[in-house]
Amino acid sequence: MADADLEEIRRARLQQLQQQSSQQGGSNDGSQGEAQRQRETEARQSMLSQILTPEAADRLGRIRLVKESRATDVENRLIMLARTGQLRAKVTEEQLKELLNAVSEAQEEKEKSKIVVNRRGWDDDDDLEELMREV
Structure with a gap:
C-alpha cells in the first residue's frame, strides 16, 4: 500500500471515530468513558494492523x-x-x-540509573532498647 493510501485510511477512520463520539454525546459519563477507551483501543489495533x-x-x-x-x-x-x-x-x-x-x-539503562539510599540510624528496635537501658 502506498503512503497516500494509508494516510487516507487513517483519516477516514479518524473521521468515523469522531462521528461516533459526537453521536454518543448524550450517554452517561461511565459508559461514555468506556466507549471512548474502546474506540481508542480499536484505533490502535487498526493502526498496528496497517503497520x-x-x-x-x-x-x-x-x-x-x-x-x-x-x-x-x-x-x-x-x-x-x-x-x-x-x-x-x-x-x-x-x-x-x-x-x-x-x-x-x-x-x-533506566533501571541502572536508580539511586538507592540506605539510611542507618536509631530506628532499629535493638538500638532503641539498648539506649533505654543506658538511661
Whole structure:
C-alpha cells in the first residue's frame, strides 16, 4: 500500500471515530468513558494492523501475554514512528526484534540509573532498647 493510501485510511477512520463520539454525546459519563477507551483501543489495533506484518503482529501478541507493559511500550513507539512518517513499509518480525532490543536496553539503562539510599540510624528496635537501658 502506498503512503497516500494509508494516510487516507487513517483519516477516514479518524473521521468515523469522531462521528461516533459526537453521536454518543448524550450517554452517561461511565459508559461514555468506556466507549471512548474502546474506540481508542480499536484505533490502535487498526493502526498496528496497517503497520505490522502478520508475523510481527503475532510476535507482539505473544509478548503481550508475557509482559503487557513491554508490548504497550513497543506499540506506542511504532505508532509514533508511523505518525511521524518514519516507517516506509510494514514492520517485519526482524525489525520488531530490533525494536524490542532497543526498548529493553532503554529499560535496563533506566533501571541502572536508580539511586538507592540506605539510611542507618536509631530506628532499629535493638538500638532503641539498648539506649533505654543506658538511661
